[in-house]
Amino acid sequence: MTTEDNAAVAKYDELNKNLEKVEELSQRLVEVMSNHNPVRRELTAPNHDVFTNAATAYWSEMIENPTKVFEQQMEFWGKSVKHFVDAQQMLAQGKLEAPEDNTPTDRRFSNPLWQTNPYFNFIKQQYMMNAEAIRKSVETIEDLPQKERARLKYFSNQIVDMMAPTNFLGTNPDALEKAMETEGRSLIAGLENLIRDLEANNGELIVKLADESAFELGKNVATTPGKVVFRNRMMELLQYSPSTEEVHEIPLVIFPPWINKFYILDLKEKNSLIKWLVDQGYTVFVVSWVNPDRSFADVGIEDYIEDGYLTAISEVKKLTKQKQVNAVGYCIAGTTLNLTLALMKKRGDKSVKSATFFTTLTDFSDQGEFTPFLQNDFVDGIEAEAAEHGLLRSFIMQRTMSFLRSNDLIYGPAIRSYMLGETPPAFDLLYWNGDGSGLPGKMVVDYLRRLCQDNQFVNDGIELCGETLHISDVTVPICAVTCETDHIARWKDCYRGFQQTKSRNRTFIVSQSGHIAGIVNPPSKKKYGHYTNKDLKLDSEEWLEKAEFTEGTWWPRWDTWLSSSSGKMVPAREPGDSEHPPLEDAPGSYVKVLATR
Template identity: 75%
Template sequence: MTTKETAPDQNLDLLNANLAKVEELSRRLVDVMGHHKPLRTELNAPETGMFVNAAAAYWQAMTDNPGKVMESQMELWSKSVKHYVEAQHMLMQGKFAAPQDDTPSDRRFSHPMWQTNPYFNFIKQQYMLNKEAVEGAVSDLEGLSVKERQRVEYFSQQILDMMAPTNFLGTNPEALEKAIETDGQSLVDGLENLIADLEDNNGELLVKLADENAFEIGRNIATAPGKVVFRNRMYELLQFTPTTETVHEIPLLIFPPWINKYYILDLKEQNSMIRWLTDQGYTVFVVSWINPDQSYADVGMSDYIEDGFLSAIAETKEITGQKQVNAVGYCIAGTTLHLTLALMKLRGDKSVKSATFFTTLTDFNDQGEFTPFLQNDFIDGIDREIDEAGILRSFIMQRTFSFLRSNDLVYTPAIKSYMMGEAPPAFDLLYWNGDGSGLPGKMAHEYLRNLCQGNQFVNDGIELCGERLHISDVDVPICSVTCETDHIARWKDCYVGFQMTKSRSKTFIVSQSGHIAGIVNPPSKKKYGHYVNKDLTGTAEEFMEGATFQEGSWWPRWDTWLSSKSGKQVSARQPGDSTHNALEDAPGSYVQARATI
């Protein structure tokens, strides 16, 4: 008997052996899920009232205009039957080919078999027909408030995305093809990936987006040389080693968001904003926030302002011997920098010479894509979670952000990992994205209730630190950098709040790309351009209509703006001073702490 004759039997044996492994792994899966404590139901789905209102609106439409509703139904039925007949006709002609396919392009269906194989093409086309019908029905609903409509649209889209045939093994040709090619090994690897993710997260399903073994903080990311020169219960203050003989007199102090880690600004040498700023001759300080545990439950926004922002400003001034600093706030830290500047104005404190804001919201009147999650049912659930855990756990926020881009950040990675058995990529940005921090309970409650829901900072003012703070209190020179496709802090919403300050010197920049890539955009890449307009009196639409597009990164433009507010050149400063001995090398200890599930 030849080798070729025995090969099929060997392949079958291998396939059966892999399927036996699948059974064994399935028992592990059952075990880990048996110990899983489910997340409270309020954080998994909207209150039933939303679906009741949507159903009521649908039935009201059917009562008021039954012809229109029936017309929509008949259109779906007609297209479905026609689609079925066309597929049957091709088969009856003896052609193993798909019928004509006029459905819109969708990268989920990029594998050739979705177009060429009649079985998979039939499933794909029917899914697209159903999707079109559901979206049309939701679009035609009347009698809903703006927020109710946004929520119905969002959650109906989530259901449609979840039910895509690509998400199921039996209807995913690429996954089936690989299972056959690997004699089932891809299924074994995929199930191992699934169980590993569940075990790492106490039964919560968080798809691992990056290979965590490929990165080590301080070794191949967050490597800009510097020292920890101050530490308190809220943050470590990092001062980075100069790379020029002279530096600007006024130091630069950066406040990153405390939802994630500071090293988004220091991933690799090639895209490190911190390294680039030191190369431009700035004395760079960066705040590295604590990753809070339950003992921080009573820490609020006032604590972040007093023991975080004001403390770091004071320490930076003392170390450099300067009366002022230039400050930067990114995302939520930008919002809080605004609050701090308002407080400093009321106290007569002129320690900040200028302020730059990266992707920063101050006006939350339009909640954008977060509208589904910023209503009382979800926030009530978060409040109960906080009461129990003391913090808003990182994975809850990570899951929320991921489902705003579910196909890119949930389903596609899940397919590759769990159905295809692929290891996650060694991607520094995705590694950082998964290295989040929890939020202290009181701070999360105040931010969500008073800023996101109540919009107090731009309405009647928000009570913090014994004062009533308002956006109009901010009057230092400001520069706001926003991102064109940012879905977290939409540039148009950032622009509205930006206009409400009383600053006489204002610069507004719209970078191409999104919340991270639009900011971490070094000049060397020559990738994303930016828009500028000196006229800041009109609407956001008018700003963009009159804007000039500039090729390349916005960093050099900001450098020109910042250097004009940074004083004369002085001898380069080494980290620390006589009263601030280096506590340890950068990146420090706080950044190393991982969030708990």
């Protein structure tokens, strides 16, 4: 045998050995899955009525307008048959080439083999045809309520995305090439990654998005110097050390969302909003929420308001010896800040001088992409989950949010980890994304039922803390920062609620990019710009059409607005005082607690 022959045999033997290891790992996979306690069905699939109603509407359409239905079917059948014939003709001519391909560009199919190899190209083109046929069928179904149509569209798209040929080893050229190049080692590494993720989550498949070993809170993320100056069962209050000799008289307290952790605003020094604010001469306080366990089952929105917002504001006033603070609320924390301001108005409490809202919804009349998850069958499932476990476990919320961008946050990472055997990237944003928090049972049910489903805050008012609170009770100077491509809190929905406040001093900003990148957008990046328009009586379309666009981040514009409500300059304040001795260094202890599985 030649040297090349010996090398080929050795490579083949190595491949077979690695494939034997795959069989061993498969036994571990079976073992972990045998102990899997699946999430209740209501949280993984829609009520059968969604598809039953769609099938009924489609059947009615066929009876009443058979021509349109048959035209759709004939178009699909015609394209499929022609595609098959074209491929056969190429082979009959002795050409190992793909037929003409006019399918749209899709980054999932970036490997050249999807274009040049007749096998892969045939599969790709047929998948594209199937996907188009499904979407057209859904779009043309009549006699379905709008919410049912939105749900059907969402779940049919999930099926389309799941069935992409890139998601299967035998039809993914990247994975097959990698397996051959590595003599099967990539398959072993991928299976090990899969088993690792399953074992870490009691058999529940949650794709790890980042290399967790690359990050340590307080070391290379959440590093802005500060102290924990107060703690109760709901939160730790962090006060950051000054970096200027003088600071604005009125302090700033930031309320981050408790769905995730506060350090999205303090990932790294170069993109930390917290550090930037400190450097602008503000005394910055941040609430770090508790990561609840089952003992928090009876904690509701009222507890977040009383023991979180009102307590934090009170302690900040004591620490700085000021009668007022400026406040910031991000996402759900912005929604609750609106509730708190309405309550303070009822009580005659003027402790908040101005409020800023990041990506904040208050009017839920249009539920947008969350429509599938805000119907009774899904919320019933969450209520049952909360009753059984005392909370909505973090991974359920994380998975739900990920499916809104399934190709980017589920299938793409799964392919890289499980098929290609790659280690997740050391990406701080993805690390934060996976470091979630649970939601107390009572709070999440109240939020979904009373705010999202019933839209009480902008309708007849919501009963909380002994008062009836309404969006019109918000009268302090306010600024809202929203994001143009935000799919979680769409800017037009944020605008609709913002318009219903009764504040005389109102500023509304639309930043380019999405829910995170549009907010965490430091001046040094010179990246996403923003839109402003003082005429808040316009509808959203006209507001944006007539808005002024400014290159770069909104941070300096907000600084100008905020500083006008922040009083004179005074000597810088170190964290804590005699009544609030520092308990520990920032970022504190609560942020390091992992979510209950």
